[in-house]
Amino acid sequence: MTAKKQVRTNKETIKVIDSSAKDVYTKILKKKSPEMIFPIRALSNVKYDPKKGFFELLGKYKTRALNVNTIKAFAQTLKMMGLSKNLLNVNDTATKREAYYVSKNWGDARFKEQPESDTVMDDVEAMFGINREQLGFIPEEKGGAVAGELVVIDKDPNTGAKLKIDCTKFGSGAYSVPTSVEHLGFETKAKFILAIETAGMFERLNKHGYWKKANCILISMGGVPTRACRRFIRRLADEKGIPVYAFCDGDMYAFFNIYRTLKVGSGNAAHLNEFFCVPQARFIGITPQDIVDYKLPTHPLKDVDIKRAKDALKNDPFVKQHKEWQKAIQQQVKSGQRAEQQALAKWGLNYVIDKYLPQKLKNDKTWLP
Amino acid sequence: MATKKKEQNHAERLAQEQKAISVSQFFERNRHLLGFDNPIKALSTTIKELVDNSLDACQEINILPELTIQIKQKAEKKFIIIVEDNGPGIVKEQIPKVFAKLLYGSKFSKMRQSRGQQGIGVSASVLYGQLTTGKSSKITSKIDPKKPAHFYELHIDVNTNEPEIVQEKEIEWLNKDHGIKVEIELEGKYQRGRLSVDEYLKQTAISNPHANITYIPPDNKVVKYLRGTKELPKEPKEIQPHPYGVELGVLIRMMKASPSKTLLHFFTTSFSRISAKTAKEICDKANVPLNTKPHTINHQQADALFNSIAKTKIMAPPTNCLSPIGEDVLTKGLKKEINAEFYTAATRPPTVYRGMPFQIECAFAYGGDLKGDELMKIMRFANRVPLQYMQSACAIFKSSQQTAWKNYGLSQSKGALPTAPMVAMIHIASVWVPFTSESKEAIAHYPEIVKEIKLALQECGRKLAIYLRRKKKDAEVERKKSYIIKYIPHMGEALKELLELTDAQSKEIQVILKQQLEAPPEEPKVGTTVKTK
Incomplete structure (x- = not known):
């Protein structure tokens, strides 16, 4: 599976807009009613083919x-x-928030709140099937943090000179994934990528040099991974042919908001998932079985968790394709308990490094697809 | 027995202390029962009594009322109230009794719709003034343009409930054909707001649009409520009591006092709706001979008669004795004092509670100057008299709360009045309005009355709903129009920018768009349709 290069030149994009x-x-000149056609952006308009690996x-x-x-x-x-056309013409970008402020010049057509402008931006994106970065719009949020056996090849934004960024040299800090990753190159000998839900767990693994010990690349997703983060992992994994393991909390939010979005994309932006997904990702923990096996301290499931679980079983095309996930969900609902990845600290702060991750990585039977 | 003797001794001792207290003494101690509980209320109650009497008096002689009400402030808590009317006046001999003897009047015994009912009011005000200031009240009356007026200064003897004439003289009252002028000095407090004299007079002007009312408040800023119609209220007719509305005690008293020779005669002449046949039925059921002399009836027989009345089917009382304000005049009254955008009114057909005929009317004023973020305002009237106090204890208020206003396009929190820029005016006309207390502030919750109020509110509500729907529709059309005009230039501008059009080309599509979008004929395609490609 290789990621298609989905880069258009600004000229090509302008052509589509024009x-x-x-x-x-x-249509107006012909006195006909002009129309705009958009794909419906919802889980109900999504299908999942495990062979293709993403929501389409x-x-x-x-x-x-x-x-x-x-x-x-x-x-x-x-x-x-x-x-968008103006931005592309002068080769500039605007953040979603900036675009919202630009609209304040539009008189009565201005947006009152940013969600309105975001929706229209999503409409344009979906209508053309071109991701917003290529339309000149960039998101506000940061992509994610990277540490480990990886050299990222970037360009100096001013001189255009080649830059080699060694992700082992950030000490207690980390390399930050840029909002656009299409131009990046990679050099690595790492054996796998570990995508981590929380910044706290990433800190611990980075601080204790887990990436050196396991010869891997650590990426902190910081909750639901951004498009740039997903694209970064995807390109890195595809180009270097290395596996991706997701290490998240053991709850519904981690399963279906974080992991599923990482692996197959979101229901809301299905028109772009092809590029913003990591089909080769595997869920190594915390699984509902881990909670039992490692006797983890738990919290009771909330009503929203149970609702989320039922909804996933009924409507999520991804879950419908994977019996293992269905079983896992049922097991968790039955137990009524959830656990966070940091709950492993019960057995000692470095238990996760010394025992849990090595054991889990060795035994792929304990993973979820 | 020893104990018995002791009891007698007690009784004898007590008897020495027991003596009749006069009505005046009773009310001196219980003035709150009559609406004199505090200085603010005392002031407004006095004005109310005087104005109600004046309006009733003008109505008796079918004359358009001209009223002047003045409040003069003498000291911080001392006020002089002067009310003048153009009614028939009162004959010289009656003046002391009418103004200075409690429970004296013609209205109490009459089964007829009128503003005042008990005849307590005016003399209670005189008494209150006397108690709080020590001053006597001044009354001027003129009954004939050719005769001089009579002037009295009166006092009430609280022990005997008899008037005391302080001064009496004949005076010239120029430019006056007939009428009464009453001047009472009392302790009071003047205030503005919902429970004020100002509000009372405004509401009186609404329910009596045939009257000219001049009001001079303490600050001397004269307010004139001008006449909105020259149509005089229909003179209510007097009727005999209906048997269903008579209590046992009253029945016994009526029989004792009756000059009739037989029960047949008594029943057929003292009550409405009792024919010879019905009288016979009542007597037969009670096992009392039809030819018994009424004043010889004993308590047991009276009780039997009373019970058999309840068991006998008797026609409802005549309702032509009522004088509703009428939908047209109600609307005129509201229009003249409230600047709204929509008015409607409904007068229900008369009906009966406990043998008493009554009739409910209702009118709405909506929008305009009224504030939309407040609860609907209720104006309550009983026989054209505004009711200001004890709103939440009143059947009118309860019925309004229980009405489902959402059905008529208004928003309403559970168990509350609707939130709307609206005034609802509700009027009950009856020969005997059932108040919850003597101060005549709240109407009792008779199921028949509650039902009628709700029906009246619903009738007006339906008309309001039609208006609101039309208004919403019009606003929608207007909104769409303005929407088109607002955004078409942006369509033109955006396309101009995208495609580098000339100004003329941009104008052209704006013109086309305007034609296309404003033409209503072919329903434009639904905004969003789902289809599979």
Whole structure:
């Protein structure tokens, strides 16, 4: 499985924008109602083929025809396309928040709150099937932290000179994944990538040089992984042919918001998942069975956890494909307990390094797909 | 027996202490029962009594009322109240009794709709003034344009409940054909707000739009409530009591005092809706001969008669004795004092509670100057008299709370009045309004009355709902229009920027878009449709 290079030149992207605008213009001149067609962004419009490895669109579309009720959204979408075109023309970018502030110049068509502008941005992205970074929009949040046996090859933004970044040389700190990762190159001899849910666990493993001991690359996702983080892991894993292991809490949020999004992408941005997913990822822990095997201290499941579990069993195409996950969920619901990855500290602070991870990595029977 | 003797001794001793207390003495001690519990209320109660009487008096002689009410502040807590009307006046001999003898009046015994009922009011105010200031009240009355007016200064003897005439003289009252002027000095407190005299007079002007009312408050800033209609209220007719509404004690008293020779005659002449046949039925059921002399009836027989009345089917009392304000006049009254955008009114057909005819009316004023973020305001009226106090104890308030206002397009929290820019005016007209207390502030919760109030509110509510729906629809059309005009320029501008159009091209599509979107005919495609590609 190799990641397609999904890079378009700015010119190509502008062409797509222009043709769409042209279509609207011609329809109006012909006194026909112009339309915009978007894929529906929801779990209900997603299918999962384990062979392909990611959520892809089922093919349901919504059509937004221009009428009295849609004219505001229509005008805003066109304005957003215009902003994107301007950014691409001068080879600049704007954060989602900046785009929202730019709209304050649009008079009555301005956005009141940022979620409105984000939605329109998502619309444009989905309509063209082009991720927002290529449209000139970048997210606010950081991609993730990296430490270990890896050299990242980047360019100096001012001089364009090649930069080699050695991720073993950050001491107690870490390399930070940039918002756009398409131009990066990698050099590594690491055996695997460990994607970690919490910054706290990442700190511990980094501080005690776990990456040296296990010859691996540590990546902190800091909750649900950002697109850039997912793309970074994907490209690294694909190009270097190394496996990816996810190490998260043992609860529904970790299973289906963090791990599933890492592996197959999100239901909301299924039009882009092909690039922003890591199909080769495996879940090594904390599994519901780990809670039993390692006698971990637990917290009771909340009502939302149970609801989330039932919802996943019923509606999540990913869970429906994997019997192991269904069993795991049922086991957890039955026990009514969840555990955090830091609960391992019960057996000593470095138990995770000395015992848990080595044991888990050795035995792939204890993983979840 | 020793004990018995002892008891007698006690009784004898007690008897020496027991003596009749006069009505005046009773009310001197229990003035809160009449609405004189505090200085603010005392002031407004006095004005209320005087104004109600004046309006009733004008109505008796079918004349359009001209009222002047003045409050003069003498000292911090001393006020002089002067109320003048153009009613018929009162004949010289009656003046002392009407104003200075409690429970004296013509209204108490009459089964007829009128503002005042018990005849306590005016003299209670005179008594209150006398108790708090020591001053006597001054009354001027003129009954004929050609005759001079009579002036009295009166005092009440609290021991005997008899008037004391302090001064009496004939005076000239220029530019006046007939009428009464009453001047009472009392201890009080003047305040503005919901329970104020100002509010009372405003509401009175609403429920009596045929009256001209001039009001001079202590600051001398004259307020004139001008007449909104020249239509006089229909003169209510007097009716005989209906048997269902009579209590046993009253029945016994009526029989004792009756000059009738037979029960047949007594029943058919003293009550409404009793025919010879019904009278016979009542007597037969009670096993009392139809030709018994009423004043010879003993308690047991009276009890039997009373019970058989309840068991006998008797036609409902006549309702032509009522004088509702009427939908048209209600609306006029509201319009003249409240600047709203929508008015509606409903007058229910008359009906009966406990043998008493009554009729409910309701009117709404919505929007305009009224504030939308407050609870609906209720104005309660009984026989055209505004009720200001004890709102939450009143059947009108309860019925309004229990109405499902959401059905009529208003928002309402559970168990509360709706939140709306609205005034609801509710009027009960009856020959005998059932108040919960003598101070006449709240209407009792008779199921028949509650039901009628709700029906009236619902009737107005339906009309309001139609108006609100139309308004919403109009606003929607307007909103859409403004929406189109607002965003079309942005469509033009965005396309111009994207495709580098000329100004003319941008204008062109804006014109086309405006035509396309404003033309309603073909329903534009639904905003979002789901289809599979």
